Amino acid sequence: MDFSKGSVIWLTGLAGSGKSYIAEALCERLRFKYKNVIYLDGDELRDLLGSYDYDKQGRINMALKRSQFAHFLSSQGMMVIVSTISMFKEIYDYNRKTLKNYCEIYIQCELEELIRRDKKNLYTKAINKEIINVVGIDLKYDEPKPNLIIDNNQFGNLEQKVDNILNFLKL
Template sequence: MIIWLIGMSGAGKTTIGQILYQKIKTEHPNTVFLDGDMLRDVWGDHLGHDMEGRRKNAERFTRLCLMLDRQGIHVVAAILSIFPEERRKNRDIFSRYFEVFIDTPMEELVRRDSKRLYARAAAGEIKDVVGFDIPMPRTETWDMIISAPAVLEDPHVIAAKIKERL
C-alpha cells in the first residue's frame, strides 16, 4: 500500500509522515518512509525546483514506489506533488493507494516558514516557490483532506486520524 501525503511546503508532511510511519511499522515491519527532500539527495544529481525538476523528481519517486509496492513493501510518502495527473496515475498503478491532502492555510505556512521559502519569495530573492510563482492545483484527487482547524492540531493526533482511515 502507498500512503501519499501531499501539501505545500511547511504543511507538515514530513512531521506527520514520520509519526504515521512509526505507527504503521509497529504492525507492519515491511514499511518504509520516503520523503521528497530525502530522495532528491538520494538521486544525487541536484534536480532543480523548476517545473522540469519537479516533474522528474515526481516520476522517479513514483517508479521507486512502484518497485517497492510490487515487492510487498508499504510506503509512507511525503511529497509536495503538484501534478494532479501523476496522482491520478498513482491510483491505477499501485496495489492500494491512499492520498491525504494536508491543507494547512497559507497564513500558517507563512508563519511557520521553516525553510524561509515564503519570506524569500515575497522579497523576490528566489523563484519556483509553490504558492507564489508555481500554483498548487486543488484538484480533488485525495481520499482524505485535513484542513483547518484539524490541520493545526498536534501532529500525533493528525497521524492517528489518518491511520484510522487506512
C-alpha cells in the same frame, strides 16, 4: 484494500504544511504492527537521486521517479509512506493509474499560516523575488482531490491526526 500488503500512502501538501512530521509519526506507529513499512521523504530521495531542478517540469520529473520507486517497493509487498509536495495533476493522475493500493492524503494548510511558520524564509524570499520556483507563490499548484484531507492549519494533536489516517485506512 489491504494496505498492509504492498501499498503506497502518499502525503502531499505545500512546503511547511507538516507532511514529513505527520508521515514520520505515521511510519513510527505502523512499524509497531507491521514489519514491511518504509518511509520515503521527498527531500531525502531528491538528494539520493541528485535531482535538483525546481522548475515545474523538474518537479514533475522528480515526482514521477519518486512514484516509480514507490511502485517498485510496493510491488514487493512493502507499505510505502511518501511525503512530498508533488502537487500537480500529472502526478495525481499517474499515481492513481499506476499504483495499486494507493491512498492520497492532503496535508492542508493555508498559505498565510505557511508564511507565518516559515522557518527557512522560503515563502518570504519568493514573495520578495529573491528566489523562484516556490510552489504556491510563483509555481501554481493543482489542488488535489485526495482520499483524505488532514487540516494542519493548527499544530494541534499529532497523535489525533495519525489516528485519523489509521482509522481511514482501517489499519
